[in-house]
Amino acid sequence: MTLRNMHSNISLVLTAILFFLMNGLSAQGVEMATNMRSEGKIYVVVAVVLIIFIGLAIYLFSIDKKLDKLEKNNPK
Numbered sequence: 171m172t173l174r175n176m177h178s179n180i181s182l183v184l185t186a187i188l189f190f191l192m193n194g195l196s197a198q199g200v201e202m203a204t205n206m207r208s209e210g211k212i213y214v215v216v217a218v219v220l221i222i223f224i225g226l227a228i229y230l231f232s233i234d235k236k237l238d239k240l241e242k243n244n245p246k
Contacts, residue, residue: 177234 206212 203212206215
């Protein structure tokens with residue numbers, strides 16, 4: 171399995187996990203979301219989730235750059 175295929179498989183699995191998590195969370199009802207929105211807490215939750223996803227994206231891209239660099243320096 172090549173590195174690109176593995177990266178693609180990991181992306182697919184993470185997307186599926188996120189899809190199922192969001193599907194399960196929406197099944198809890200909108201009462202919780204309405205309550206959090208009225209108290210202003212929903213914006214904190216959204217900000218934290220965005221920060222986590224941006225951090226993960228930066229981390230994954232940095233790892234990808236390092237792997238590309240290693241692959242170029244170590245031809246087979």
